[in-house]
Amino acid sequence: MTKNPAATAPAPRRNLAREVVLSLRQEIISGKLRPGAPLSEPVLSRQFAFSRAPIREALIELEREGLVQFETTGRTRVRTLAETDFDEIVEARMALESMGARRACARWTAKDTAWIERNIAAEAKASTLPELSRLDIELHEYVMRRCGNQRLLALWQSIRWQFEMCLALTHRSQQKLAFKPRSITVKAHRRLLAALASGKLEIAAQTMSAHIEESLEWSPAETPAEDAKTRAKAEGVA
Amino acid sequence: MTKNPAATAPAPRRNLAREVVLSLRQEIISGKLRPGAPLSEPVLSRQFAFSRAPIREALIELEREGLVQFETTGRTRVRTLAETDFDEIVEARMALESMGARRACARWTAKDTAWIERNIAAEAKASTLPELSRLDIELHEYVMRRCGNQRLLALWQSIRWQFEMCLALTHRSQQKLAFKPRSITVKAHRRLLAALASGKLEIAAQTMSAHIEESLEWSPAETPAEDAKTRAKAEGVA
DNA sequence: GGCGGATAAGTTGTCGACACTACACCTCAA
DNA sequence: TTGAGGTGTAGTGTCGACAACTTATCCGCC
Numbered sequence A, B: 001m002t003k004n005p006a007a008t009a010p011a012p013r014r015n016l017a018r019e020v021v022l023s024l025r026q027e028i029i030s031g032k033l034r035p036g037a038p039l040s041e042p043v044l045s046r047q048f049a050f051s052r053a054p055i056r057e058a059l060i061e062l063e064r065e066g067l068v069q070f071e072t073t074g075r076t077r078v079r080t081l082a083e084t085d086f087d088e089i090v091e092a093r094m095a096l097e098s099m100g101a102r103r104a105c106a107r108w109t110a111k112d113t114a115w116i117e118r119n120i121a122a123e124a125k126a127s128t129l130p131e132l133s134r135l136d137i138e139l140h141e142y143v144m145r146r147c148g149n150q151r152l153l154a155l156w157q158s159i160r161w162q163f164e165m166c167l168a169l170t171h172r173s174q175q176k177l178a179f180k181p182r183s184i185t186v187k188a189h190r191r192l193l194a195a196l197a198s199g200k201l202e203i204a205a206q207t208m209s210a211h212i213e214e215s216l217e218w219s220p221a222e223t224p225a226e227d228a229k230t231r232a233k234a235e236g237v238a
Numbered sequence C: 001g002g003c004g005g006a007t008a009a010g011t012t013g014t015c016g017a018c019a020c021t022a023c024a025c026c027t028c029a030a
Numbered sequence D: 001t002t003g004a005g006g007t008g009t010a011g012t013g014t015c016g017a018c019a020a021c022t023t024a025t026c027c028g029c030c
Helices: A015-029 A041-050 A052-064 A083-106 A111-124 A129-146 A150-171 A179-198 A201-214 A228-237 B015-030 B040-050 B052-064 B082-105 B110-124 B131-146 B150-171 B180-198 B201-214 B228-237
Strands: A066-068 A076-078 B068-070 B076-078
Touching: A015 A041, A015 A052, A015 A150, A041 A052, A041 A179, A052 A066, A066 B201, A076 A150, A076 B180, A083 A129, A083 A150, A083 A179, A083 A201, A083 B150, A083 B228, A111 A129, A111 A179, A129 A150, A129 A179, A150 B082, A150 B150, A201 B131, B015 B052, B015 B150, B040 B052, B052 B068, B076 B228, B082 B131, B082 B150, B110 B131, B110 B180, B110 B228, B180 B201
Parallel strands: none
Antiparallel strands: A066 A076, B068 B076
């Protein structure tokens, strides 16, 4: 979407670390860094030409976001996802976003409706699956920002990247946008908008919950889990 | 309660940092470190006799837990809480725990019922408000552990300490246990147990949500927000 | 030829040091 | 007395280095 009125601004602190976080996060989400790929501090330190301190902080941040895992041995890897992980994340989103929708509904204005309508219009014109996914996530983020509960938003953001990582892993095989997902998404978001603008809190919460749950249906059945072969390959690359 | 079967075990990594986290978290939650108190890395470094590196990591972890805030200037303080913060946290708990109860309900066993019953029995004998609070939180943690969704549990744990911090701040004035909260808590938890053991997912979720919401009622009306005077005093102490 | 052990490389956890910045205090002038 | 400016102090962000540990490699032995 164009511009998010409640755009993220703060946290100018931890600068080099922030740079590393943004870069690595992008590489993980885009799939350039595959699950299981090792993330060694000295290697990253050389790549970024930073000392190990900011690298280390960045890895801690990424671990917090669920994109990276510290093994018991101390080694760090891009997080590997099991079959159940996508379900877990969707379920967590249902919990957070249904409450978020309830609160956002209570504070809904015409401006919010206009923003969502613009987003939906962009979705209807989306030509690739990643683009559609991006618009979809931005819509959901908008609702969470509008809910007015900073904790709820923070919790949502802390699993957001895991969700995007799952999406990217499942999208890699099917880059072409099928007709179905787009029309389904647009339709579902129209229903969601109607619920949010209706002023009925329970309806908004339930519609959001149902919408997120049904996103599992047209999501690929293939599991994002990586088998040993893929992982070995990823290690070789990185 | 006695022993939690799904006790936390992992993360032996980042050892000194972990020690600092546990220590500082305890001091913040217990109220020894008041909101607004400065947390300078060199000072803590001297106190713990560690280098600044583990201290720094610990502060990042505590910031993640919401107990500590980084100011735009870079300074670090014990987080100050506004009037709305307690509501925000309770609302987030409602979102997470109602979903947690739904899932736990689906996997409920007689052993779980027995554990909760022991907890409730201990609550009925609790003699202080902090003790009752501890048992209360342990019960809720048990349900979240039993829900089987690691993400949901992780999200819950990431706001747990904020909740305990709020509790401690509001409890400081009323150390003596009034008759009412204890009987109310025990009664509510009996209802909750019945719902969880009933096998009816929606009932379990709604009961949990209502239970958490009503905890706002007998919670102190006084806000945990710190005024300038208290904050200045806290700075002087630390 | 296969296996065990010693050796080498690589990685993490921790440490002390330095530059830059923000803040507090103190001095000086109006 | 009050305000402005300069100075000193404290704190953060970053860096390179070292010890302990884990993993991989290679050699010797069976």
